[in-house]
Amino acid sequence: DAKTTQPNSMESNEEEPVHLPCNHSTISGTDYIHWYRQLPSQGPEYVIHGLTSNVNNRMASLAIAEDRKSSTLILHRATLRDAAVYYCMDSYGGSQGNLIFGKGTKLSVKP
């Protein structure tokens, strides 16, 4: 079972910022926080990851709470192409093979 909790769905308007929340209630000190997304009819796609500090890349920003029990994926200006299912995960013990995908948040973007 997934170790993170996310809202089932969210809506956004095009060109507005979107904040996607995630709770990591069982995260441990060495676990990284990962975000992936899955566009319709495609495989999951890496978005961003972090450990403790906030992270930015060309796709999004990741805000990590001080206690690391929650994180927020920020899309600064949503586009129609950002409509997807967004998954947040912890990687246990730093090893591969422990990305457990939950049900994710289905983001809808309205024009």
Next chain:
Amino acid sequence: DAGVIQSPRHEVTEMGQEVTLRCKPISGHDYLFWYRQTMMRGLELLIYFNNNVPIDDSGMPEDRFSAKMPNASFSTLKIQPSEPRDSAVYFCASTGGHSRQPQHFGDGTRLSIL
């Protein structure tokens, strides 16, 4: 650069038949993963390899499923005999190792068992 390549993209076959799914990871990646996605169960990890060696196959549903990685550039997932409940989208992913490295997914194989 070519991404993870899976074949076939679609497969329709009758129950009882053998099904073989294929995956070519990104060159230089030393981890390879097989996932299955269904509406009911979401995305599940079936098995993963490191340097061509199976590390964790606890997600493989039953003995009808087997996976091999004969070399660093090729892996197969085989179902024999296939059953209708095996219908799903099967994804292959690869990564360069350390848990900080992102996994790169293929476009998947949509399998339908009639």
